[in-house]
Amino acid sequence: VGKKVQAIYLWWHKPVIDRELLQSLPNLKVIANSGVGMDHLDLRLIASSGVKMANAPHAVSSATADAGMALLLASARRLVEVHHIAISPSMEYCEADILGVRVAGATLGIIGMGSIGYKIALRAKAFEMNILYHNRTRRKVQEEQVVGATYCKKIDSLLQQADFVMLVVSLTPQTHNLIGKRELELMKPTATLINISRGAVVDQEALVAALQTGVIRAAALDVTSPEPLPRLDHPLLKLKNVIITPHLGIKTDKACYMITKEAVENILAALSGLPLPNEVLPS
């Protein structure tokens, strides 16, 4: 059976692509990933086996940007908390428990201004937010002007000024634990951290401590380390000022359809010996 397999469409990191699997599939030509993140794949190993790789960068950007904004608004307006108040058996609540943070006029710091980060900036501008961004490279001036974004060459500058910090980087050795104790302490005590990138971009233990002691106000996380978090008393599951969602960034009917479409295009191209539309090479 192994000899017949020419393509793998990878959904949610399964199957695990290791040396053993690659050796058992001698005719494998291409692995198409469902999504844009490739941190779960050993790109060099796969390339050295003569297998091409592709991701689905265009299908995911709008849905993920929408999810980032959904989490920002849900956290600012305490949506999960107040929904539970609204449906709870007791009708008593304290006014202070339902007041949220105004989004209009607040400052959003976007860390990682790729396709997804830029779509977030477009949306945040409509909410009358001030936008700062930190990126490996600066965007073109016209692109900055469209969204009114100011470049922060140093991440510290962004962290110190932002009311909302949104992580939209890909996971690489450079972004691993990008946000740790030092970065959290640079943030305002009234600030919110939103993570739609990868759990490992944040030093999770440092985050728990920061949330417990009021170093930052709140967090909204679509991604954690691991996913799901271990059930046995993980502190993140209990904190009132945390919203956690089950990695739903791309999980819409339309995005899943488009991801599959992109994957199929890449697979067909590879099997025909044509250039792949979205080939990913080891860096």
Place this chain on the structure above:
Amino acid sequence: MWYHKPAINEELLQSLPNLKVVASSGVGIDHLDVKLLSSYGVKVANTPFVVSTDTADMGMALLLASSRRIVEGHQMAVSPDAEYFPADWLGVEVSGATLGIVGMGTIGYKVAERAKAFEMKILYHNRSQRKKEEENAVGAVYCKKIDDLLQQSDFVLLAVNLTPQTHKLIGKRELELMKPTATLINISRGLVVDQDALVEALQNKVIKAAALDVTYPEPLPRDHPLLKLKNVIITPHIGSATTKTRWVMMEEMAESIEAGLAGLPVPREVL
């Protein structure tokens, strides 16, 4: 006056012969009999514009939370039983979907401005059509008949004020005109919707979901079916509930009261 208390009726007005001004929090005045108050020589003021942005934000927050199943998702992510997240658990895409705004006043227009950034197609229904430049700025298309809006929208957002004309504006007929994949978002007043018809529509999948910042009454009795439906998000009328906005509302109300007591023109007077 916060949250419609105390109830202003003849009895109360007669017991307060020196009452000069009632300052009401927020923009809605459906809970006040302005004619009655006027006949007692009492001036009425509200806080109309400061609430607009936060309320529009709330409308978008509810739209996004409902479409992406944020409340359900959080429950799944923190539940003691979660071992893995099901692969076929999906939400609805907002980008490129059609939003129908019923009531295109200040708040409705701010919702349109936000929705445009999500590449949503915007339809609107209003007592009167907005100026061309205003429509073009947000790419909004006027629907003279509400039916046209209801039939085409993936999301229907209510941003009207409560008047005798908008009372039960959305009833069984209107819900049945909506797509079965559509979501109703209400940031106006509970009474704009026929609530019993809404419950039935949600239970029978006539529409997909609802997200309500307002109900009738507020709060709902604890055994109300709306509190139990999985496809409903309810928030406790927090459209304007941010610290900054509440602060400004207080200042505006105090200002109106001071002017009323000094016999000066009352800022934000409701006539």
